Amino acid sequence: VTNLKLEDIARQAGVSRSTVSRVVNDDPHVRDDVRERVKDVIRRTGFHPNAAARTLASSRSSMIGLVLPRSVSSFFTDPYFPRLTQGIAQGCNQNQYTLGLFLVGSKEDEEAIFPRISRRGLLDGVIFQSGELGDQLVDRLVASNMPLLVLGRPFSTEGISYIDVDNVGAVYQAVTHLIQLGYRRIGTIAGPGDTTVGIDRLEGYRRALADRGREIENALIVETDFSEMSGYYAMQGLLRTKPDAVFAASDALAIGGIRAVREAGLRVPEDVAFVGFDDLPIATSTDCPLTTVRQPVAELGLHAVETLLELAGSESHTPRRIMLDTQLIIRDSCGAKLKRQG
């Protein structure tokens, strides 16, 4: 609106600039009647302190950045990111912080964006979505000395704070569930081997089988990216090994896999049972509702903000590690209900 400054409010309220500043910043050292008088003027004039001046003087910007690297090109297909962003935005709102969004689309973007991120006076900290191996942005971020929290286990964790869902544990539980249902040939459509999510989920599968004395059969493992189409093709390959159950590292993969199974003239879950990962909205509304692992994505975002702010507020540089629990949602595709009835 207008270009009021502290001084103008001060004059109108008959106090000094500092007093107005104190009122604006909820400093308790102001007499109540004075505070009210100042607040009145502020309300009446619609005054808002200038963000840049405040940042410059206090060296806190009240803004954090969310950086999604280009390897996460699936930003617009995978519902994970919107939900995550939601959670982070909510965390920002709760803490009176502003969220800066940095979508790195290309190598050139990276070069253009990095200075803006690491520039002092813009961000108080950064939340970085861990992507695939060889992403050097993390290292540069670490080197820039900016408070940093990585979402998802990074490849190199030394000195890095990160938050993640317990992928290994989640899949362990899911595959154990399949074992307990009596399936003998449990395959997996695994995620990319050059991402920590992919690696961790596969590890969960391996451990679950190993702990029950099952042999790991490499032919029952097929590695691919997280998309539905990939699930479809991967399953076509997997079918040749005649699995009776499949753990898919994402719901999209599961849906693609189920499509392949049906095209082969087989039924889900009678001939091949499925467990997915994500609990997408469609997971419920497919004609064979998906048994799947639900991860607390929004909570992840919320915790990420909280943790980052703690990190940014404290002197200690002890890395923080946070792991969130998941939940196995049992529906029809794993065949549990069927077996119980039968």
Place this chain on the structure above:
Amino acid sequence: VTNLKLEDIARQAGVSRSTVSRVVNDDPHVRDDVRERVKDVIRRTGFHPNAAARTLASSRSSMIGLVLPRSVSSFFTDPYFPRLTQGIAQGCNQNQYTLGLFLVGSKEDEEAIFPRISRRGLLDGVIFQSGELGDQLVDRLVASNMPLLVLGRPFSTEGISYIDVDNVGAVYQAVTHLIQLGYRRIGTIAGPGDTTVGIDRLEGYRRALADRGREIENALIVETDFSEMSGYYAMQGLLRTKPDAVFAASDALAIGGIRAVREAGLRVPEDVAFVGFDDLPIATSTDCPLTTVRQPVAELGLHAVETLLELAGSESHTPRRIMLDTQLIIRDSCGAKLKRQG
């Protein structure tokens, strides 16, 4: 990293602060050898100018805000928003701008966020996603005198710049397509009547029928929100009026509608043809690929940024109106291929 300032660079390069500032800002009035010398020091030291100081001195923040109001609670289910955000982020990157994301989750959020948005020294302009009727945030934004571009036709357009896809024209084309295929009873699952998208798409339907001399039958129109479930229920109602074709105001609605049709023992497109809107990724991979309207969502975002920056950069307050064309993607669900063969 370090806390260098212009002065430090100046000293090391043996020039004045102003010269370094000129180099940093690509001011041509610097001798080439001096420029190189300064740039060397900058590179060597990894210096980045302080954003807040720069903003304070120049009163330009090189940052714009994207505001998604709470009525758009579908942020995490509708792929529209991720794609839009993508486009906007890309536009920001191209123009060396930073994107601030403001997700308004609740009425309280709105109160907390508004001051941050309208606070001077934070944003150079705002892109606002138009939501439902009665959203007062637009008015407050307009009143705050901040450069503003609305995404989607706002309810009150006076003096407001906005960008939108040609919803009326798009649906007109889609419904005309159905008419030309010979369908006699064309119904519509329309979007919410308290949003301009909903209204405009319904208007396109009406005009297409009217222009071909068809009577508008209210029983063939059912209004609901944009979700798949709503499409399902809406279609159950619509089936009683025995439509032979349906225009659904979104792909999600279409998918829900198709589900209802099949459950009623009818076939798509033989018994009921469908045209959707959005061209979601799943639109291709359903077993009856969806004929649908594709909107250039990412381009919308890109143009939005460009336009906003023009707006912010010029003194003229003449509102800008931009309308983007859509494209009808013909697949199987409209029955065109069927009829051509048959």
Place this chain on the structure above:
DNA sequence: GTGAAAGCGCTAACAG
């Protein structure tokens, strides 16, 4: 083409 100087609007000691 380059430097000196005057702010931008706020915070944060420090007196009182």
Place this chain on the structure above:
DNA sequence: CTGTTAGCGCTTTCAC
């Protein structure tokens, strides 16, 4: 509890 003062680090006239 309140006012005075000294910057925060940069841009931007204005001289030279």
